Amino acid sequence: MSVAILGAGLTGLSAAYHLEKDYEIFESESEAGGLCRSVKAKGFVFDYGPHLYFSKNDYVRKFLNDLLKKNLHELKSSAGQYSFNRFLKYPYNVNLYGAPVEIIKECILGYVEAVHDSRKKKPETYYDWCLYHFGEGYANHFMFPYAKKIWTVNPRKMTTDWIGKRIVMPTLEQILEGAFHRSDRMLNYITTFKYPLRGGMSSMIAGLTQRITPVHYNKKIVRIDIKKRKITFHDGTSIFYEKAISTIPLPEIVKMIPDAPASIREAVNRLIHNSVLIINIGVDRSDLSEFQWIYFDGDEPFYRVHFPSNLSKFCAPRGAGAVCAEIAYSRFRPVEKEKMVGLTLRKLKSAGILKASDRILFQNTIDQKYAYVIFDKYRKTCVERLRNFLRKYDIETCGRFGDWDYLWMDQSILSGKRAAEAITTSAG
Ligand SMILES: Cc1cc2nc3c(=O)[nH]c(=O)nc-3n(C[C@H](O)[C@H](O)[C@H](O)COP(=O)(O)OP(=O)(O)OC[C@H]3O[C@@H](n4cnc5c(N)ncnc54)[C@H](O)[C@@H]3O)c2cc1C
Numbered sequence: 001m002s003v004a005i006l007g008a009g010l011t012g013l014s015a016a017y018h019l020e021k022d023y024e025i026f027e028s029e030s031e032a033g034g035l036c037r038s039v040k041a042k043g044f045v046f047d048y049g050p051h052l053y054f055s056k057n058d059y060v061r062k063f064l065n066d067l068l069k070k071n072l073h074e075l076k077s078s079a080g081q082y083s084f085n086r087f088l089k090y091p092y093n094v095n096l097y098g099a100p101v102e103i104i105k106e107c108i109l110g111y112v113e114a115v116h117d118s119r120k121k122k123p124e125t126y127y128d129w130c131l132y133h134f135g136e137g138y139a140n141h142f143m144f145p146y147a148k149k150i151w152t153v154n155p156r157k158m159t160t161d162w163i164g165k166r167i168v169m170p171t172l173e174q175i176l177e178g179a180f181h182r183s184d185r186m187l188n189y190i191t192t193f194k195y196p197l198r199g200g201m202s203s204m205i206a207g208l209t210q211r212i213t214p215v216h217y218n219k220k221i222v223r224i225d226i227k228k229r230k231i232t233f234h235d236g237t238s239i240f241y242e243k244a245i246s247t248i249p250l251p252e253i254v255k256m257i258p259d260a261p262a263s264i265r266e267a268v269n270r271l272i273h274n275s276v277l278i279i280n281i282g283v284d285r286s287d288l289s290e291f292q293w294i295y296f297d298g299d300e301p302f303y304r305v306h307f308p309s310n311l312s313k314f315c316a317p318r319g320a321g322a323v324c325a326e327i328a329y330s331r332f333r334p335v336e337k338e339k340m341v342g343l344t345l346r347k348l349k350s351a352g353i354l355k356a357s358d359r360i361l362f363q364n365t366i367d368q369k370y371a372y373v374i375f376d377k378y379r380k381t382c383v384e385r386l387r388n389f390l391r392k393y394d395i396e397t398c399g400r401f402g403d404w405d406y407l408w409m410d411q412s413i414l415s416g417k418r419a420a421e422a423i424t425t426s427a428g
Contacts, residue, residue, distance in 0.1 A: 002241070003241065005019075005026065006221055007028075009032070009247055010033070011402065013032060013205065024216060025212070026219040027216065029218070033202050036201045037205065042361055044322050044361075045199065046200070047201045048278060051409065052190065053193060053409060054194070060414065067208060072197065074192055078291050079091075079188070083099065084103065093170055096178055106136070109137060110135025111134055111172065115135075120132055126147065127139075133169065146296075152274045158376055159376060174187060228240070243395075247397070248401070250268060250404050251268050264385070270379075275330060275370065276372070277329065277335065278366040279327065281323050281324070282322050282360070283358040283359060289323075294306075301325075301347065323353060328372070370401050373404050383404045397419075398418065
């Protein structure tokens with residue numbers, strides 16, 4: 001075989017699609033999709049956490065529109081923020097209306113002070129970045145508590161190279177407008193998005209798998225002999241390759257290489273990430289929330305919930321509603337997993353999302369070991385070192401955990417495409 005593609009998540013599938021020929025694709029699970037999968041049970045459809053398609057890239061838009069054809073509808077975003085035991089609109093920085101007056105005052109004063117502070121230094125950590133751009137009020141009341149929940153580390157440990165357009169940078173005028181009245185303006189990176197009408201995001205994966213060579217499922221790679229270009233699977237079988245495209249998380253692929261030198265093991269030990277426990281709940285009531293998703297920065301275990309039944313009416317049986325809570329954890333902040341379902345149900349009730357009278361029709365939990373890469377001062381150089389090492393042995397890495405980056409679906413598709421092109425160019 002000439003090219004072995006390792007992993008049939010969105011990136012691996014994209015690499016296969018763009019390579020067109022001379023490849024085989026191997027996946028440890030019994031189905032494709034990785035993080036872009038959907039659970040279908042009792043008339044409910046839950047993705048592995050919310051998966052909204054909001055790409056601004058023309059190539060990806062055409063690619064996905066072709067894949068999903070008519071099974072795609074467009075929605076206007078409607079996101080919420082649950083802080084101070086009440087629901088605000090998201091992004092909170094331009095939607096302070098409804099927050100306690102003292103908090104609004106502290107946020108606006110802090111913002112004005114930060115903007116006019118001529119002595120401030122360019123921020124290097126996320127902690128300083130929040131203070132630099134937003135001031136103490138926003139930072140202490142919203143940004144730091146949320147950052148600790150989702151990233152599981154102190155924002156002082158984090159760099160800022162993941163932010164991009166993810167955080168809205170409002171003007172004072174926009175802040176004031178949003179503090180005086182509840183506005184319908186959606187000042188966010190995601191103002192509209194697309195979502196499959198039927199089948200959740202796995203319908204995109206189904207479209208993609210139909211266009212490529214069949215995936216070899218239940219083929220967990222356990223060992224790679226980089227000198228002999230030999231891959232061994234957990235079932236004892238093995239294959240030889242000329243070149244490989246890997247979407248396996250960098251820490252996992254390095255563990256599979258007995259010949260990896262100490263410096264490479266050291267680099268890989270520096271990489272940090274969080275994991276996410278996804279708790280899906282289906283109930284016998286449809287009007288769970290006016291929002292499609294809500295961020296939480298308080299003492300709830302979850303940092304976000306979303307409502308699949310508000311993304312498509314086909315994600316729940318008629319008259320029923322679906323809610324999914326995401327709980328981040330890591331070695332820096334472990335959670336007692338067995339307690340999380342009970343705690344989530346209690347907190348959803350105390351926030352008023354679920355009611356005591358709701359009957360639970362479906363519940364399941366998914367544990368995602370690799371969910372978000374955590375950006376710290378070691379990430380960039382370590383990732384470069386690891387990828388250069390693997391490249392020397394003809395392994396091109398790509399995807400969320402092969403690039404070791406904060407990639408959305410569109411960026412993962414492009415990452416797979418880039419890897420396919422890199423392999424083709426080096427072969428040519
Ligand atoms: C909670 C959450 C919410 C998200 N929401 C959005 C969103 O709203 N919009 C958006 O655009 N993006 C979203 N994303 C990002 C999106 O999920 C990713 O960009 C994309 O799915 C990454 O695909 P991937 O193929 O790179 O990685 P993965 O999906 O992780 O695929 C890697 C594949 O490799 C396989 N594999 C691993 N180890 C082995 C092995 N040893 N042998 C064989 N196979 C192996 C895995 O089983 C998996 O199938 C979200 C991500 C998360 C975690």
